[in-house]
Amino acid sequence: MTGNQTTHIKDTTANPAPLGLLGFGITTVLLNLHNAGWYELNTMILAMGIFYGGLGQIIVGIMEWKKNNTFGATAFTSYGLFWLTLVGLLTLPKMGLGAAPDDCAKAAYLGMWGLFTAVMFIGTLRLNRALQFVFGSLTILFFLLAWGDYSHAGPAFKHFTGWEGVVCGLSAIYTGLAQVLNEVYGRTVLPLGRVPAAA
Secondary structure, three states: OOOOOOOOOOOOOOOOHHHHHHHHHHHHHHHHHHHOOOOOOOHHHHHHHHHHHHHHHHHHHHHHHHOOOHHHHHHHHHHHHHHHHHHHHHHOHHHOOOOOOOHHHHHHHHHHHHHHHHHHHHHHOOOEHHHHHHHHHHHHHHHHHHHHHHHOOOHHHHHHHHHHHHHHHHHHHHHHHHHHHHHHHOOOOOOOOEOOOOO
8 A cells, every 4th residue: 555645736827916916006097197187087098997907907816816815816806896897887877778876876886995995905914015005095095086976075186086096006016016026036126015924
């Protein structure tokens, strides 16, 4: 008789997180430049929301699932679907497929995403400072957007919210590129702010 044998499978696949962070970050910056008043809502934003921010992050979420990363799978898949639902909210009424949401409905939609992001932020407390900033600033962004719709805030508040969103998006771009460069060079090129291991 032979003894029990254990087979160990080594994961040699690439880290998908930078792709998801860049898809989220670049799309967020472009949308929030619109919110900040730089240009009107246009097909550039919608296309980014469907493909890079939407489908791109969903693909990354599936890749994170295969890497047994529950946080990454939940975050990237959810935010990919967020972008697709946002595009749907903007385009479906124009196609005659339902009424456009009123300000109260939009506030509820954004508020629920803010709540989800706030809980995900708690998860980043075990990861790194860069992700903490991304999720913390995104939580603030969702609640600012929700309040803007609920309170019928004026252009100045919307523009302020847009700039906060630009900062959030840039932080995600930084975090994604930092992971790429740190891996390529085999050292810390752009720091992510390591969190001390829990006792």
